[in-house]
Amino acid sequence: MKKSNVTVIFILFLLIGSAGCTDQYRSERDFYRATKLSRNILINPEAIPPREFQRAVNAYKLVIERYPDTWSAKKAGVALGSLYLAKGAYREAREKFEEILGIYPADKNVAAEAKFLIGKSYENEEMWDKAILEYQELIKDYPDTVIGIGLPMYIAQYYEKGKDIIERNRIYGDVIMHYTEISEENPNTEIAFKADSFIAMCYLKIENWPQAVKSLGKLAMDYPMNENIELTLRMVEDISVSKLNSPELAVEIFDKFLKEYPDHPLREHLIRESNRL
Amino acid sequence: MKDTKKVSIIGIIWKKTSDTLKNNPVIFIPFCISGVIKLFGLLTVFLSIFPPLSVVFAPIIKTLWGEAYLHYPFNFTLMPNLFNYVQIAVYIFMDGLLTGIAVWMICQVNEGKRANLLISIKRVVPKYCTLTAFLFTMFLIMRLIFSVENFMILKLLKMGFFVSFLEKDSLDFIRVYFNFLIVLIIQAGFAFVIPFAILENRNFFKSISESFSLAKRFIRTILILIVLPMSLSLPVSLLETRLPVLMDKTFPEITFLMLAMGVILVVFIDYIVTASLTALFLLRKGLVFEKE
Numbered sequence: 001m002k003k004s005n006v007t008v009i010f011i012l013f014l015l016i017g018s019a020g021c022t023d024q025y026r027s028e029r030d031f032y033r034a035t036k037l038s039r040n041i042l043i044n045p046e047a048i049p050p051r052e053f054q055r056a057v058n059a060y061k062l063v064i065e066r067y068p069d070t071w072s073a074k075k076a077g078v079a080l081g082s083l084y085l086a087k088g089a090y091r092e093a094r095e096k097f098e099e100i101l102g103i104y105p106a107d108k109n110v111a112a113e114a115k116f117l118i119g120k121s122y123e124n125e126e127m128w129d130k131a132i133l134e135y136q137e138l139i140k141d142y143p144d145t146v147i148g149i150g151l152p153m154y155i156a157q158y159y160e161k162g163k164d165i166i167e168r169n170r171i172y173g174d175v176i177m178h179y180t181e182i183s184e185e186n187p188n189t190e191i192a193f194k195a196d197s198f199i200a201m202c203y204l205k206i207e208n209w210p211q212a213v214k215s216l217g218k219l220a221m222d223y224p225m226n227e228n229i230e231l232t233l234r235m236v237e238d239i240s241v242s243k244l245n246s247p248e249l250a251v252e253i254f255d256k257f258l259k260e261y262p263d264h265p266l267r268e269h270l271i272r273e274s275n276r277l
Numbered sequence: 278m279k280d281t282k283k284v285s286i287i288g289i290i291w292k293k294t295s296d297t298l299k300n301n302p303v304i305f306i307p308f309c310i311s312g313v314i315k316l317f318g319l320l321t322v323f324l325s326i327f328p329p330l331s332v333v334f335a336p337i338i339k340t341l342w343g344e345a346y347l348h349y350p351f352n353f354t355l356m357p358n359l360f361n362y363v364q365i366a367v368y369i370f371m372d373g374l375l376t377g378i379a380v381w382m383i384c385q386v387n388e389g390k391r392a393n394l395l396i397s398i399k400r401v402v403p404k405y406c407t408l409t410a411f412l413f414t415m416f417l418i419m420r421l422i423f424s425v426e427n428f429m430i431l432k433l434l435k436m437g438f439f440v441s442f443l444e445k446d447s448l449d450f451i452r453v454y455f456n457f458l459i460v461l462i463i464q465a466g467f468a469f470v471i472p473f474a475i476l477e478n479r480n481f482f483k484s485i486s487e488s489f490s491l492a493k494r495f496i497r498t499i500l501i502l503i504v505l506p507m508s509l510s511l512p513v514s515l516l517e518t519r520l521p522v523l524m525d526k527t528f529p530e531i532t533f534l535m536l537a538m539g540v541i542l543v544v545f546i547d548y549i550v551t552a553s554l555t556a557l558f559l560l561r562k563g564l565v566f567e568k569e
Contacts, residue, residue: 022327028349032529 027067031076034059038083045086056083068103074110077103081117090121097121112142116151128158143182149194152178153201160205172202193223200232209243217253224261233257233266237273247277286498289560294552297383301392304382305548307375312544314371318363319536325359326352350529357517360536369416373408376551377401377475383555384476404474407481411470414485415463422459426452449518457511464507464550465499466492472558495557502557506549513539 038056041048060083063076081096100114119134135151142148156175160168176199183195196219203212216236220229233254240250254270264270298305325334326347338346338355346355378401382392401408430448469488473479479487492499516523516535523531 025327025349032350 027070027072030063031072093121108142112145112147116147144191172206176202290553290556293556307379308544308548311375315540322359353529353532373412377408380555387559453514468554502553506546
């Protein structure tokens with residue numbers, strides 16, 4: 001092969017190779033590198049020397065400055081605040097999160113995460129009264145985000161510590177009402193599915209088994225193809241048999257499910273379980 | 278009285294192989310072409326997530342594997358899988374023809390003629406379908422064996438076998454060696470299909486049956502001629518089972534480098550194996566040799 005042909009092919013390789021990378025890709029690459037630098041800090045922040053901490057901070061700042069409009073920059077902003085949070089520098093952490101809220105107010109998920117971490121920083125400083133204010137604002141402003149939808153449950157779990165049964169039932173009762181409202185306002189949506197899942201979780205938490213079975217059954221009927229359907233139906237069976245001693249409850253739900261969805265992939269399994277019960 | 282000189286066949290074949298390349302570097306070109314096509318394929322796999330290729334490939338990757346693999350560093354996690362498909366396509370549709378061209382050129386050199394690439398291409402192209410069929414058959418056989426192997430391993434895992442191997446992450450390593458053995462045996466059986474088809478104008482089935490007959494006669498020699506060069510690829514194959522760990526410990530781009538290195542290594546291995554097996558094929562009638 002002639003030398004000139006080899007040179008042409010080599011140049012072609014280089015041109016093609018360098019032509020591909022977009023800003024988005026480069027931002028992801030730099031964000032990954034920054035994440036690698038910060039990994040040890042998050043595991044054991046006390047043991048990290050200041051120089052290594054600063055390297056991680058600089059790496060995240062680089063992503064934010066170079067690629068401001070990318071998803072990686074948003075994540076880098078949150079990650080930067082999280083670094084300060086891990087290190088116990090709560091004031092600096094909150095400053096970073098406030099900056100994120102100021103720069104990306106339209107990105108609900110990023111804003112919710114930043115708000116949550118502000119609340120977390122107050123929690124870590126044992127200033128629960130300030131933390132709960134942040135959390136309540138988050139629930140009000142970003143109710144349909146992943147964090148927003150899960151936060152009432154998180155708050156309930158905080159409050160239930162050291163409480164008696166009556167108080168726990170009251171706390172989770174309020175949470176159930178909140179999720180019921182969300183589910184009714186957003187029927188047949190991802191939000192409603194999550195809200196219904198949390199309702200079932202609340203009943204399980206307060207060991208209200210009849211309501212737990214009822215809510216799990218409703219979850220299965222309303223969302224038959226969700227990824228956790230098998231687990232949901234298994235829980236219906238387990239609770240009906242072991243907690244309520246009423247396997248006929250599970251059979252009734254399975255029969256209703258199969259009548260509504262005769263071609264469901266779990267059909268054979270449910271028929272087998274119904275017969276066994 | 279004529280003395281019958283007993284000579285080492287392996288030594289002769291490797292000497293012929295290296296002399297052939299030294300004196301006729303043009304014979305190396307078909308293997309280089311295969312390597313270049315594979316490297317282009319690897320580059321295409323890397324660029325498949327960027328415009329303009331992403332217009333075609335991104336929806337496919339997203340549907341089959343998920344959105345995450347369109348982003349760094351997960352695109353490198355998926356790269357070996359995608360490149361495997363490229364290699365299979367090149368192997369089936371190009372390597373048969375390219376190996377046939379090389380075999381013809383080696384034969385020409387053996388007869389004292391000059392190896393000419395264009396003449397060799399014209400000679401071999403009419404046999405393209407037969408050559409492709411050989412490699413497709415080999416691929417199917419290997420695929421079948423690997424599928425049975427996967428099925429057996431899953432069954433045995435369910436029964437509790439190999440659990441300690443899984444805990445020690447040794448199962449992947451063992452499979453590399455086992456699969457190497459399988460490829461070795463299949464290659465040995467099919468060692469002479471292309472020489473028979475190109476040099477003695479046999480049809481598809483005759484080439485396979487005569488290749489197996491000839492392979493039985495020279496089985497030890499063939500295994501040595503194949504296993505020694507192919508074992509050069511073992512370290513790369515073993516490292517590829519540890520790519521996720523390697524990516525995490527170093528940098529994700531190492532996947533691309535390792536796959537490219539594998540392609541370059543295979544170019545040399547393919548030449549050595551093809552040239553030495555062709556030399557054995559050409560020498561098979563004329564030499565008294567001692568058993569190694």
